[in-house]
Amino acid sequence: MIKVSNLTYDYTDKRALNNVSFEIKEGAITALVGPNGSGKTTLLRCLAALSKPLSGEIIVNGFNASSHPREVHLQIGYLQDLFGLYDQLTVMQSLQFMAYSRLPENSDMDEAIQVAIHRSGIERFKNKKVSSLSRGMRQRVGIAQAIIHKPKVLLLDEPASGLDPEARYSLSNLLIELRNSGMTIIASSHILAELEDYSTEMLVIHEGLMLEHRLLKANTTVSNFVNIEIGFTEFNDKWAEQISAIDGVVEVEKYKNKLHVKLDVKKLSKENLLKRLIAQDIMVEGFAEVKVNLQDEYIKTVSNYKQTKEK
DSSP states (O other): OEEEEEEEEEOSSOEEEEEEEEEEOTTOEEEEEOOTTSSHHHHHHHHTTSSOOSEEEEEETTEETTTOHHHHHHHEEEEOTTTTOOTTSBHHHHHHHHHHHHSOTTSOHHHHHHHHHHHHTOGGGTTSBGGGSOHHHHHHHHHHHHTTTOOSEEEEESTTTTOOHHHHHHHHHHHHHHHHTTOEEEEEESOGGGTTTTOSEEEEEETTEEEEEEEOOSSSTTOOEEEEEEEESSOOTHHHHHHHTSTTEEEEEEETTEEEEEEETTTSOHHHHHHHHHHTTOOEEEEEEOOOOHHHHHHHHHHHHHHHHHO
C-alpha cells in the first residue's frame, strides 16, 4: 500500500529526514512516534505529496508521489493537527464546502457527504456551528472532511492532542472502524499512550532517522507474532538459551525473574510452545500472552540507538 525508499528531506538549516525507508501493508494502523522535531510532520507531508523531498521515492497505492502528486492526493486523506475548520460554518456546510472543493463535478456530492458523516459518527451534531463544538467533536469533523473523497489512506498528525480521556477512547474506536472499512492509517504522536489502544505497528523516528518498524499485535492481518510472558517456580538462566533454540521463537528477553518471548504463531502455536517447555523440564509457573507496551518498546529502541551512536 505504501512504500518509502531512501527518502531525504532538507530544510535550509537542518536535515529533517535522512535516508528513510519502510513499507506499510494495506489495513495497518501505524503509530509514527518520536519526539517533537524528529521529522514526523515532514514525513506525513511528503507521504501526502504536499512537500517534495530532496531525494528518494514514495509509492502510495501504485502512484509515485513526486511524478503523480494529484493521483496521490486522491488516495490520501490528511488531517493536520489544527484541523483547518471554519468556525462560522455548520458541520454540514463544512462538509459541503469540502465535497465541492475536492470531488469531480459529476460526483454524487450528497452521497459522499452522508458516507463521511456516517463513518465519522457526527450525525447528531451535523447542523451545529463548528464554533460550538468541543475539541473531540471538531476532530471528528476534520476526519469527515479528510475522508470525503473515500481515500485508501488516512494520515493523522497528533490526532489525540488536547483530547480528554473520553474523547481519546472515542477516537480509538473510530480509527478501528475506519480501518475495518478498508482504510490504511498512519497516526503520529509524541505521546505514546494516545496510540497504544489501536495501533497494529510502530515506526520509530528520531533525529530524522527511521530507527525501527515493529509489528505490535497478533490479532490483525499484519502480524504473525504474539508476546508471551513466562514465569517460573525458580528461575534458571539456562532456560533462556533453551527457549531461544525452539523453532518459532523469534526473541527472548529477561525481565526480572520472567522471560518475555516473541513467538511466530505460524510456526509454533502458544499451546505447542507450552508443551515443549514442559517436555524440556522447564519449571513453568505462569504462561500468558501480553500486550506490547508501546512506550517501553519506544524507549528501548531509542536507548539502543543512542548507545550505538556513542560507540
